[in-house]
Amino acid sequence: MSQATQRHDDTDEETLIEVRNLEKYYGDDGMFSPPPVKAVDGVDLDIKRGETFGLVGESGSGKSTLGRTLLRLEQATSGTVSFDGTDITTLEGSDLKRWRRNAQIVFQDPESSLNDRMTVGEIVREPLDAHDKGTERERRKRVMDLLSRVGLREEHYYRYPHQFSGGQRQRVGIARALALEPEFVVLDEPVSALDVSVQAKIITLLEDLQEEFDLTYLFIAHDLSVVRHICDRVAVMYLGKIMEVGETEELYEDPVNPYTKSLLSAIPRPDPTDESERTTLPGTPPSPRDPPQGCQFSTRCPAKIRPEGFEEVSEETWDAIERFREIVRERTRVELGTVDRVKRRAGLFSKYDDIDEAVKDLFDGVERPPVVDDHLTYAVEQVKAGHPQDARERLHEAFGSVCDRERPAHHQVGDRGRESYCHRHREEYDDVESAIRR
Numbered sequence: 535m536s537q538a539t540q541r542h543d544d545t546d547e548e549t550l551i552e553v554r555n556l557e558k559y560y561g562d563d564g565m566f567s568p569p570p571v572k573a574v575d576g577v578d579l580d581i582k583r584g585e586t587f588g589l590v591g592e593s594g595s596g597k598s599t600l601g602r603t604l605l606r607l608e609q610a611t612s613g614t615v616s617f618d619g620t621d622i623t624t625l626e627g628s629d630l631k632r633w634r635r636n637a638q639i640v641f642q643d644p645e646s647s648l649n650d651r652m653t654v655g656e657i658v659r660e661p662l663d664a665h666d667k668g669t670e671r672e673r674r675k676r677v678m679d680l681l682s683r684v685g686l687r688e689e690h691y692y693r694y695p696h697q698f699s700g701g702q703r704q705r706v707g708i709a710r711a712l713a714l715e716p717e718f719v720v721l722d723e724p725v726s727a728l729d730v731s732v733q734a735k736i737i738t739l740l741e742d743l744q745e746e747f748d749l750t751y752l753f754i755a756h757d758l759s760v761v762r763h764i765c766d767r768v769a770v771m772y773l774g775k776i777m778e779v780g781e782t783e784e785l786y787e788d789p790v791n792p793y794t795k796s797l798l799s800a801i802p803r804p805d806p807t808d809e810s811e812r813t814t815l816p817g818t819p820p821s822p823r824d825p826p827q828g829c830q831f832s833t834r835c836p837a838k839i840r841p842e843g844f845e846e847v848s849e850e851t852w853d854a855i856e857r858f859r860e861i862v863r864e865r866t867r868v869e870l871g872t873v874d875r876v877k878r879r880a881g882l883f884s885k886y887d888d889i890d891e892a893v894k895d896l897f898d899g900v901e902r903p904p905v906v907d908d909h910l911t912y913a914v915e916q917v918k919a920g921h922p923q924d925a926r927e928r929l930h931e932a933f934g935s936v937c938d939r940e941r942p943a944h945h946q947v948g949d950r951g952r953e954s955y956c957h958r959h960r961e962e963y964d965d966v967e968s969a970i971r972r
């Protein structure tokens with residue numbers, strides 16, 4: 535049994551933080567502005583008291599924004615965050631200030647997150663000063679205690695961050711976060727910027743502090759192996775949405791969501807020749823300003839459901855169609871400059887000329903049955919005519935399935951609180967595993 539599982543079994547199941555339908559949009563400035571960035575796009579999750587809850591996902595998936603919104607460092611666009619029963623998204627004034635003591639953050643980059651013009655003592659003391667905690671003498675004593683608790687020495691009080699190594703600076707960041715005796719700490723990539731040998735020490739320190747001060751952690755990370763080691767439960771995030779959540783070991787051993795499977799199989803393996811059951815993650819995530827209308831992962835999903843009538847089309851052809859759709863989708867985002875608009879009026883559409891090349895690259899030697907060909911030909915014409923949106927819509931109409939059209943539900947999987955966001959969990963569809971294997 536891993537350390538993480540052991541600890542989880544020992545904790546009671548009381549929920550400390552309950553997040554419901556949380557949204558955080560950036561740049562939602564009215565009718566005439568571009569669409570907002572949907573950094574957090576309808577998140578539900580429960581964090582239990584005393585646990586370490588991991589949040590993983592590719593860069594830009596919204597992990598930091600979610601962490602910051604839970605702390606009210608960002609104002610939620612909508613939804614609720616109940617902390618011990620109180621919705622903190624609406625707190626104001628002294629209530630907000632009082633609550634803020636309870637929830638702190640440790641940042642990724644100890645290089646830039648500490649003010650280089652303040653001594654280490656001042657940095658750790660600052661939250662105590664801001665909240666008027668104790669007398670000056672008591673604050674000093676508290677800072678000294680904290681420094682020794684995180685493995686620094688009293689004389690470090692008068693030094694400056696630049697005199698410290700990365701690991702020591704992160705210890706200062708941790709001491710500062712603990713100054714006000716919080717219950718909940720967001721650890722935003724706390725070891726990513728450190729050498730591997732230092733990472734292990736900081737992780738051990740965080741585990742010890744958790745035990746000593748009864749802390750609840752939200753641990754945000756790219757590094758899936760660190761998360762496996764330290765977290766009791768983990769949520770996998772993609773384009774602002776939680777794709778799968780569950781107990782860490784169970785989720786790592788047997789991921790059920792196509793995105794989790796892809797992400798986990800992308801972890802480098804000791805034997806690079808071992809290609810067994812490897813799922814690759816093609817392409818890059820779509821823009822969070824223009825996420826897919828259906829499942830957020832639909833444009834890259836290895837288990838995507840096909841629409842009726844196309845079941846017999848070969849994998850190769852289907853793959854080329856999906857990639858072509860991606861290219862057209864990207865074209866709809868290309869802003870035409872003045873010169874292009876003039877050329878367009880004159881019948882010269884240089885910006886879109888290379889669509890023929892894309893089709894050639896994708897479909898050379900690939901079978902194009904008539905049922906596919908008509909739609910492709912129409913789409914290519916529309917792109918060349920400067921109407922990529924029409925092409926996109928036609929392709930969506932022709933080749934779109936439930937994955938393109940509908941947001942999935944979060945399905946319960948098993949009886950240990952696992953949830954996965956995927957249409958494939960509906961009875962009428964083949965399960966994820968057999969779809970991927972096929």
Ligand SMILES: Nc1ncnc2c1ncn2[C@@H]1O[C@H](COP(=O)(O)OP(=O)(O)OP(=O)(O)O)[C@@H](O)[C@H]1O
Binds near residue numbers: 561572600
């Ligand atoms: N202040 C902001 N204004 C506008 N867009 C933002 C802002 N902060 C984040 N974003 C956008 O929101 C999306 C999610 O970003 P976020 O930093 O939360 O992702 P992340 O998963 O933490 O990525 P990383 O691991 O790279 O930090 C990204 O598209 C990002 O560009």
